[in-house]
Amino acid sequence: MINKLIDRIQKTGAPIVVGLDPNLKFVPEHIKKAAFDEYGETLEGAAEAIWQFNRGIVDAVHDLIPAVKPQIAMYEQFGLPGLEAYKKTVDYCHDKDLIVVGDVKRGDIGSTSESYAIAHLGHIQVGSESCSVFDEDFATVNPYLGSDGVKPFMEVCRKDNKGIFVLVKTSNPSSGEFQDRQVIADDGRTRRLYELVGEQVDAWGSELMGEGDRYSCVGAVVGATYPEEGRILRDIMPRAFILVPGYGAQGGRGADLVHFFDKDGLGAIVNSSRGIIAAYQNEKYSSYGDTAYADASRAAVEDMIADIRGALG
Amino acid sequence: MINKLIDRIQKTGAPIVVGLDPNLKFVPEHIKKAAFDEYGETLEGAAEAIWQFNRGIVDAVHDLIPAVKPQIAMYEQFGLPGLEAYKKTVDYCHDKDLIVVGDVKRGDIGSTSESYAIAHLGHIQVGSESCSVFDEDFATVNPYLGSDGVKPFMEVCRKDNKGIFVLVKTSNPSSGEFQDRQVIADDGRTRRLYELVGEQVDAWGSELMGEGDRYSCVGAVVGATYPEEGRILRDIMPRAFILVPGYGAQGGRGADLVHFFDKDGLGAIVNSSRGIIAAYQNEKYSSYGDTAYADASRAAVEDMIADIRGALG
Numbered sequence: 001m002i003n004k005l006i007d008r009i010q011k012t013g014a015p016i017v018v019g020l021d022p023n024l025k026f027v028p029e030h031i032k033k034a035a036f037d038e039y040g041e042t043l044e045g046a047a048e049a050i051w052q053f054n055r056g057i058v059d060a061v062h063d064l065i066p067a068v069k070p071q072i073a074m075y076e077q078f079g080l081p082g083l084e085a086y087k088k089t090v091d092y093c094h095d096k097d098l099i100v101v102g103d104v105k106r107g108d109i110g111s112t113s114e115s116y117a118i119a120h121l122g123h124i125q126v127g128s129e130s131c132s133v134f135d136e137d138f139a140t141v142n143p144y145l146g147s148d149g150v151k152p153f154m155e156v157c158r159k160d161n162k163g164i165f166v167l168v169k170t171s172n173p174s175s176g177e178f179q180d181r182q183v184i185a186d187d188g189r190t191r192r193l194y195e196l197v198g199e200q201v202d203a204w205g206s207e208l209m210g211e212g213d214r215y216s217c218v219g220a221v222v223g224a225t226y227p228e229e230g231r232i233l234r235d236i237m238p239r240a241f242i243l244v245p246g247y248g249a250q251g252g253r254g255a256d257l258v259h260f261f262d263k264d265g266l267g268a269i270v271n272s273s274r275g276i277i278a279a280y281q282n283e284k285y286s287s288y289g290d291t292a293y294a295d296a297s298r299a300a301v302e303d304m305i306a307d308i309r310g311a312l313g
Numbered sequence: 314m315i316n317k318l319i320d321r322i323q324k325t326g327a328p329i330v331v332g333l334d335p336n337l338k339f340v341p342e343h344i345k346k347a348a349f350d351e352y353g354e355t356l357e358g359a360a361e362a363i364w365q366f367n368r369g370i371v372d373a374v375h376d377l378i379p380a381v382k383p384q385i386a387m388y389e390q391f392g393l394p395g396l397e398a399y400k401k402t403v404d405y406c407h408d409k410d411l412i413v414v415g416d417v418k419r420g421d422i423g424s425t426s427e428s429y430a431i432a433h434l435g436h437i438q439v440g441s442e443s444c445s446v447f448d449e450d451f452a453t454v455n456p457y458l459g460s461d462g463v464k465p466f467m468e469v470c471r472k473d474n475k476g477i478f479v480l481v482k483t484s485n486p487s488s489g490e491f492q493d494r495q496v497i498a499d500d501g502r503t504r505r506l507y508e509l510v511g512e513q514v515d516a517w518g519s520e521l522m523g524e525g526d527r528y529s530c531v532g533a534v535v536g537a538t539y540p541e542e543g544r545i546l547r548d549i550m551p552r553a554f555i556l557v558p559g560y561g562a563q564g565g566r567g568a569d570l571v572h573f574f575d576k577d578g579l580g581a582i583v584n585s586s587r588g589i590i591a592a593y594q595n596e597k598y599s600s601y602g603d604t605a606y607a608d609a610s611r612a613a614v615e616d617m618i619a620d621i622r623g624a625l626g
Contacts (some may be wrong), residue, residue, distance in 0.1 A: 021425075024439070032440070041440030073421060073428040077437050079446040080397055087393060107455065108386060108418055109485035109558075112334075115386035124390050126337070127345070127354030133392040142420065144457045145483050146490030170458050172422035177459030178510065181496040190497070193506070197491065245422075 001137050001163040002217050002241055003210075005099050008066030009269065014305045015261070015312075017101060018061060018297075019245070019273025020089060021071040022050035026278040028290035031056075047081035050074070053293075054089045057277055058096055060294035061301045067099040067137075069243075069271050090136055101243065102136030105167065107149040114152035121164075122156040138163045140221055140243070143197050147204070154208055154218065163217040163241075166201045168233060169194040171223025171246030194229060198236040205239040215241045215267065222260065224252025224270060231259035234267065242268040248275025248304070254311035265312045276300045314450050314476040315530050315554055316523075318412050321379030322582065327618045328574070328625075330414060330556070331374060331610075332586025333402060334384040335363035339591040341603035344369075360394035363387070366606075367402045370590055371409055373607035374614045380412035380450075382556075382584050403449055414556065415449030418480065420462040427465035434477075435469040451476045453534055453556070456510050460517070467521055467531065476530040476554075479514045481546060482507040484536025484559030507542060511549040518552040528554045528580065535573065537565025537583060544572035547580065555581040561588025561617070567624035578625045589613045 009015050024032065024046060032049045039045035058068070070093075075086035093100050106116040120139040123130045141153050141164045153164045169179055179194040198220060205216030216239040222230050224246035234242065242260050246252045247270045260268040279285040279300035280293040288296035322328050337345065337359060345362045352358035371381070383406075388399035406413050419429040433452040436443045454466050454477045466477045482492055492507040511533060518529030529552045535543050537559035547555065555573050559565045560583045573581040592598040592613035593606040601609035 036440055041442040043437070043439065043444055043446070046437070046439045071421075071425055071428075073419070073425045073432065076432040077428040077446060078439075079432070079444075080393065080400060082432075083396055084393055105419070105421055105455075106386070108384075109483060109563075112384055112386045115384075115390040119386065119389040119392070119395075124356070124359070126356065126359045126391075127349055129354040131356055131392075133356070133390060142418075142455050142457055144455055144480060144491060145485055146487035146492070148485040148487040167457060170422060172458055172461040174459035174461040177513070178457060178506065179459070181498075181506070181509070183494040183496045183506065184503070185494075193491065193494070193496065196494070200490070 001157070001161050002215050002219070003213065005066060005163070005241070005269070006215065006266065008099060009266070012064060012066050013309070014065050015269050015308060016065055016301070016304055017067040017069045017243070017269050017271045018057070018065055018276050018301065019069045019071060019103070019271050020054050020057070020277065021074045021273040022053050022277065023074060024049065026274070026281065027053045028280070028293050030291060043079045043081045046078045047085040050078070050082070051085040051088055055092060056294040057297045058093055058098070060298045061276070062096040062098055064298070064301050064305065065098070067101055067269065068093050069101040069103050071103040071273065087134060090134060099138070100136045101138040101140070101165070102134065103140050105140050105142050107142035107145055109145060110148040110152055113149045117153040117156035121153070121162040122160050138165060140165045140167065142167050143200070150204060154204060157208060157217045163219060165219040165221050165243040166197070168198050168201060168220040169222045169226055169229045171225045171250055171252070175223065195232065195236055198233045202237040202239050205237070209239060215239060219243055221245065224257055225250055227256040227259060230257070234259055234262070244268055244270045248272040254307035257308065258311050261312060270308060272304055276304070314470070314474050315528050315532070316526065318379060318476070318554070318582070319528065319579065321412060322579070325377060325379050326622070327378050328582050328621060329378055329614070329617055330380040330382045330582050330584045331370070331378055331589050331614065332382045332384060332416070332558070332584050333367050333370070333590065334387045334586040335366050335590065336387060337362065339587070339594065340366045341593070341606050343604060356392045356394045359391045360398040363391070363395070364398040364401055368405060369607040370610045371406055371411070373611045375409040375411055377611070377614050377618065378411070380414055380582065381406050382414040382416050384416040384586065400447060403447060412451070413449045414451040414453070414478070415447065416453050418453050418455050420455035420458055422458060423461040423465055426462045430466040430469035434466070434475040435473050451478060453478045453480065455480050456513070463517060467517060470521060470530045476532060478532040478534050478556040479510070481511050481514060481533040482535045482539055482542045484538045484563055488536065508545065508549055511546045515550040515552050518550070522552060528552060532556055534558065537570055538563055540569040540572060543570070547572055547575070557581055557583045561585040567620035570621065571624050574625060583621060585617055589617070
C-alpha cells in the first residue's frame with residue numbers, strides 16, 4: 001500500500017492529504033438546514049450534514065490529491081449515525097480512487113489491537129464468511145503499549161496489503177510532556193523518547209518492506225509544528241514514510257517542512273484539515289461564500305500544493 | 314462518578330469489574346446458530362450473537378458486581394452492527410444499574426480529544442438540541458499526547474459527572490518497552506516513564522476532586538500482571554483509583570493485587586474478561602456446558618470475589 005501511495009503522490013505531484021474532520025461549525029447553513037429538515041436536530045441530522053459536506057469537498061478536490069485522512073473522532077461524536085457517515089465517506093473516497101488514511105489512533109494489548117486492526121484494515125471471520133469492516137488503507141496507531149500493540153496491525157498489513165502510521169512526535173503543544181523526555185536507551189545513552197520510538201518504528205518497518213522498496217508499510221506521525229524534530233526523525237527512520245499533521249490551522253508552513261522529506265522530495269505527506277475543509281470561513285477565500293465552500297477548498301488545496309512544491313524547490 | 318463507583322463497590326463487597334469483551338469464539342453454538350439463522354453469516358449476525366451472549370451474562374451476574382467494562386475493539390471489529398451491539402450493551406447495563414467503563418483507550422490532540430470525550434462521556438450540540446452519544450460512565454484514555462489529550466476528557470467529566478482511567482502501566486508483556494524506561498524528570502532525577510505518568514495522573518486528579526473526596530475522577534490503569542509496579546504506583550498516586558486489568562486469563566491472581574488497594578481495601582477495582590465471560594470453556598466450570606454458560610460466568614464471578622476478598626483479608 002505504501003508503494004501505491006508513493007505512486008499517487010508522484011502522479012498528482014501533491015504530497016498532501018486532506019483531513020476530512022467535519023465539525024458542524026464548518027458545515028454551511030444550507031447543508032445543515034436541509035439535513036435538519038429531513039432528520040431533525042438529531043445525531044442522524046448531524047451525520048447527514050457532515051456526509052453531504054464531505055461529499056462536496058471530495059467531489060471538488062479528488063483529482064488534485066492522492067489521499068484523504070478522515071479523523072474518526074469527528075464522526076464518533078455523532079454516535080452510530082456519525083460512524084455510518086464515516087463509513088460512507090471511506091467508501092465514497094475509494095470510489096473516487098483516493099487512498100484513505102483512517103486517523104483512528106488505536107492501540108491496545110495484543111489480542112485487542114488485533115481486533116482494532118481487523119476493524120480498520122482487515123477482515124473478520126463470521127462463520128464461513130470473511131467480511132471487510134471499515135476498510136481504510138492506512139490507520140494511525142498509538143505506540144504507548146509497545147510491540148504487542150503494534151505487531152497485530154503489522155500482521156493485518158502484511159495479509160491485506162495495508163499500512164500504518166505510528167505516533168512518534170505529535171503536533172499538539174503538550175506533546176513534549178512525555179515524548180520529549182530524555183530516556184536511557186538499551187545502549188546506556190540518553191535520547192528523547194520520540195527518538196526511541198522513532199528507532200523502534202524503523203525497526204518494525206524493516207519487517208514490512210518488499211525487496212527493492214524504498215519505504216516500509218510502517219510509517220510515522222510527526223507534527224509539522226516541530227520542524228527540528230522532523231529533521232532528526234527523518235534521519236533516524238530512513239524506512240518510514242512520515243505523515244505530517246499540523247500544517248495550516250495548527251501553524252505549520254511549507255518552508256518548515258523541507259526536512260521531513262528525503263533528498264528526492266519523497267518520504268512525507270502533509271495533512272491539512274481545517275485549512276482546506278473550512279477554507280470558505282478564512283478571509284483569504286471568503287469571496288467564495290458558503291454555497292461555493294467546496295470551490296474554496298479546491299483553491300486552498302491548490303495553494304497548499306504550490307506552497308509545498310515551492311518549499312521543496 | 315468515582316464516589317458512585319466506590320459506593321457500589323462497598324454495597325456489593327466486590328471490587329471487581331466484568332470485562333464484556335465478546336469474541337465470537339466465546340459465544341456458544343446455539344446463540345451463534347440463532348443469530349446466523351436470522352441475519353446470516355454477516356456483521357449483523359455476529360453483532361446479534363455477541364449482544365445476546367452479553368445479555369445472558371449481564372442477567373446472570375449484575376446483582377453481584379458494581380460495574381462492567383466493555384472493550385470497544387471487540388465490537389468495532391464487527392463494524393456498524395458491532396457498535397450498535399456496544400451501545401445496546403451499555404444501555405442494558407445501565408438499565409441493570411451497573412456502572413459502565415468504556416474501555417476505548419482514546420487520546421488525540423486537544424480538539425479531537427474533546428470529540429472523543431463527547432462521544433463517550435458527554436453531550437454533542439446539534440442545532441438547539443444537546444444529544445448524549447455512547448454515554449458510558451468512565452472511559453480509558455491514552456496519555457502519550459500529554460495534557461492536551463487528557464484535559465478535554467477532564468472538562469467533560471466535570472460537566473457531566475463522569476470519570477476516566479488513564480493508561481499508566483499496561484498489563485501486556487511488552488508494556489515495558491517504553492513505559493519502563495528510565496526518564497529524566499523536571500527535578501533532574503531519573504524514574505520510570507510509568508512513574509512520571511503516574512505523578513501526572515495524580516496531579517490531573519487534584520483538579521477533579523470534590524471537598525472531602527478520597528479519590529478523584531482521574532483514575533489509572535495498572536496491570537495485575539505487574540504487582541510490584543502496582544505497589545509503587547499506589548504510593549505515587551494517592552488520589553487515583555486504579556483499574557486493574559490482567560486478572561485471570563492474563564495471569565494475575567488475587568494475592569498479587571493486595572498492594573493495588575489502600576489500607577482500607579479500597580482504591581482499586583480488578584477486571585476479568587475472558588476468565589468470566591468464557592468460564593464455561595474453562596475445565597473448572599465445564600460441567601455447566603454451553604447452554605448454561607451464563608451460570609458458569611456467575612460461578613466464576615463468585616470465585617473471583619472470594620479470591621480477592623481472601624487476599625484483602
